[in-house]
Amino acid sequence: MKIKSLLKTSATGQQVIVKGWVRTFRANRFIALNDGSTLGNLQCVVDFESMDDALLKSINTGAAIKITGNYIESQGKGQSHEIQVTDLHIYGEADPESYPIQPKKHSLEFLREKAHLRVRTTTFSAVMRLRSALAFGVHQFFRNEGFQYVNTPIITGSDAEGAGEMFRVSALDFENTPFTKEGNIDFSKDFFGKETHLTVSGQLEAETYAMGLGEVYTFGPTFRAENSNTTRHLAEFWMIEPEMAFFDLNDNMDLAEKFIKNVLNYILKECEEDLIFLDDRLKQEDKSKPQAERSSMGLLEKIKFVVENEFKRVSYTEAIDILRNSKPNKKKKFKFNIDKWGADLQSEHERFLVEKHFNCPVILYDYPATIKAFYMRMNEDQKTVSAMDILFPGIGEIVGGSQREERLDVLQKRIKAMGIDEKELWWYLDLRRFGSAPHSGFGLGFERLVLFATGMSNIRDVIPFPRTPQNAAF
Ligand code: 4AD
Ligand code: MG
Numbered sequence: 205m206k207i208k209s210l211l212k213t214s215a216t217g218q219q220v221i222v223k224g225w226v227r228t229f230r231a232n233r234f235i236a237l238n239d240g241s242t243l244g245n246l247q248c249v250v251d252f253e254s255m256d257d258a259l260l261k262s263i264n265t266g267a268a269i270k271i272t273g274n275y276i277e278s279q280g281k282g283q284s285h286e287i288q289v290t291d292l293h294i295y296g297e298a299d300p301e302s303y304p305i306q307p308k309k310h311s312l313e314f315l316r317e318k319a320h321l322r323v324r325t326t327t328f329s330a331v332m333r334l335r336s337a338l339a340f341g342v343h344q345f346f347r348n349e350g351f352q353y354v355n356t357p358i359i360t361g362s363d364a365e366g367a368g369e370m371f372r373v374s375a376l377d378f379e380n381t382p383f384t385k386e387g388n389i390d391f392s393k394d395f396f397g398k399e400t401h402l403t404v405s406g407q408l409e410a411e412t413y414a415m416g417l418g419e420v421y422t423f424g425p426t427f428r429a430e431n432s433n434t435t436r437h438l439a440e441f442w443m444i445e446p447e448m449a450f451f452d453l454n455d456n457m458d459l460a461e462k463f464i465k466n467v468l469n470y471i472l473k474e475c476e477e478d479l480i481f482l483d484d485r486l487k488q489e490d491k492s493k494p495q496a497e498r499s500s501m502g503l504l505e506k507i508k509f510v511v512e513n514e515f516k517r518v519s520y521t522e523a524i525d526i527l528r529n530s531k532p533n534k535k536k537k538f539k540f541n542i543d544k545w546g547a548d549l550q551s552e553h554e555r556f557l558v559e560k561h562f563n564c565p566v567i568l569y570d571y572p573a574t575i576k577a578f579y580m581r582m583n584e585d586q587k588t589v590s591a592m593d594i595l596f597p598g599i600g601e602i603v604g605g606s607q608r609e610e611r612l613d614v615l616q617k618r619i620k621a622m623g624i625d626e627k628e629l630w631w632y633l634d635l636r637r638f639g640s641a642p643h644s645g646f647g648l649g650f651e652r653l654v655l656f657a658t659g660m661s662n663i664r665d666v667i668p669f670p671r672t673p674q675n676a677a678f
């Protein structure tokens with residue numbers, strides 16, 4: 205039986221078999237067993253007098269074991285039920301001298317170096333169960349809304365964001381690279397007969413499917429070779445990208461807000477135990493911080509706040525006015541001072557708006573065209589595009605999206621102005637040639653959502669094996 209289902213029953217007296225890993229073994233008598241199905245451990249009581257000495261010695265933290273016994277009401281305090289062990293089998297021992305995950309507090313930095321074992325800690329198992337539930341909540345939301353799930357390619361010939369931050373995919377021999385007469389690398393000899401990269405976003409391909417299936421979403425890994433060593437950036441992260449025919453920017457914002465609230469509501473219902481644990485963990489962490497750095501809200505409170513309150517919608521132009529007149533800007537406290545309209549917003553500005561000014565999630569819209577991607581729809585003012593970013597407390601940007609430019613001539617002009625080769629995007633332009641329609645979509649960084657929902661502070665701790673600059677261990 206899984207410990208999760210066992211701990212839910214009160215049907216005592218039954219004989220059960222449970223399999224899992226020893227968290228602790230106390231007084232030669234009490235095993236705290238965890239099988240990953242739930243936060244709680246199952247107390248298993250062994251009768252050491254009737255047990256083989258060698259067997260007793262190998263019940264160490266980390267060992268994988270099978271327990272057969274009677275499920276009974278607990279004789280002791282701290283748990284309602286326990287197992288009276290009648291038989292114990294050890295699948296694999298864990299040498300206490302060398303097993304790194306001992307029953308004491310390990311730092312998150314230490315555990316990052318043991319990423320292959322860290323899921324055996326209470327914190328990481330809770331985080332990863334939440335991550336799994338969030339992914340399910342995502343699929344459930346879109347299914348209920350009538351969206352089709354499409355899988356967009358991971359290897360691609362186009363740069364969706366036009367930012368040039370892509371990892372190359374090649375099967376060429378580095379030692380023996382073919383060159384053209386002009387002295388360039390001859391990609392016609394490469395596996396695909398052309399230059400290819402890992403995708404930064406599934407959006408462009410998702411758009412093609414929205415123009416036939418109506419409402420679609422992708423949910424897959426995306427890759428960015430940007431050298432950002434922050435607590436919010438990964439080189440490999442998962443992105444959820446819905447794309448909807450006949451949606452304008454307002455419909456897009458409505459959907460994004462509903463989506464986030466829905467998914468968070470889902471974990472409030474499904475993951476109460478893990479959330480309570482993480483809420484408590486955050487409170488403990490906070491105690492060791494100076495007053496000014498403590499969170500004003502607990503984790504559960506923060507999630508409920510987002511679910512229950514409207515996101516504040518503010519245009520880029522309004523935001524710039526607020527920032528320009530803000531105290532930190534006047535006192536030159538920002539690293540990047542905001543002096544004029546058109547400035548790109550840094551995370552310090554986004555966080556000021558969300559955490560200091562509005563105190564709630566904010567949707568910024570209508571950004572200057574010059575700081576946004578080529579595919580965003582030009583507004584009538586000819587200066588701004590129908591873009592929207594959702595900014596979250598403690599996170600900064602969690603969603604980036606837009607209404608797409610559906611007018612062929614306008615799009616061609618934009619592509620040219622941005623120095624992108626139109627030929628690479630012939631199929632994307634075809635969508636504007638045949639049955640073009642207004643449409644919109646957005647991308648939500650899954651790990652940033654997991655960060656928010658778990659209260660963890662480093663994005664490296666919410667994905668099993670983080671890939672960041674100079675780090676691709678495991
Ligand atoms: O704002 P971005 O770059 O938008 C796009 O890629 C669009 N094509 C999405 C779309 O409209 N379909 O990225 C979207 C989101 C960001 O808001 C952020 O949450 C996340 O992806 N993100 C990252 N998450 C972790 N590490 C990184 N390096 C990230 N870069 C973006
Ligand atoms: Mg963005």
